[in-house]
Amino acid sequence: MAQQFGADTKRVAALREGIERWRQARPKTRPMPAPLWEEAVCLARQHGVFRIKAALGLNFESLKERVERRSPASACASSSFIEMSGAQLLMAGSVVEVSDGHGRQLTVRLAPGSALDVAQLVAAFGRREP
Numbered sequence: 001m002a003q004q005f006g007a008d009t010k011r012v013a014a015l016r017e018g019i020e021r022w023r024q025a026r027p028k029t030r031p032m033p034a035p036l037w038e039e040a041v042c043l044a045r046q047h048g049v050f051r052i053k054a055a056l057g058l059n060f061e062s063l064k065e066r067v068e069r070r071s072p073a074s075a076c077a078s079s080s081f082i083e084m085s086g087a088q089l090l091m092a093g094s095v096v097e098v099s100d101g102h103g104r105q106l107t108v109r110l111a112p113g114s115a116l117d118v119a120q121l122v123a124a125f126g127r128r129e130p
Helices: 002-025 034-047 049-056 060-069 086-092 118-127
Strands: 094-099 105-110
Touching: 002 034, 002 049, 034 049, 034 060, 049 060, 094 118, 105 118
Parallel strands: none
Antiparallel strands: 094 105
């Protein structure tokens, strides 16, 4: 697998392990969780649907359909995070994005000088029922 996926070899292996854990623990009628599909789609866009479906043991048509549905502007592994202090965030303003495993996302844009208890926001968002 190392030669097939280069720098993403560990990423593919970790996803394969996650899918296997889900398969062993899942009720038989439950679909695979969205975060696992999202990671598979990102990898398939980089390495090809057939190669990723084979490496992960996924259905070709299901993966292909999800790859085709995903917007080209969707961020996959290209997202980056920058560590900033609280003071820097307050001076510059910021965007807080929270998503759950059911496809819901909350985006909060803070103006410079605004304050927000991010921990409370995330906890409240997580308590919502799917």
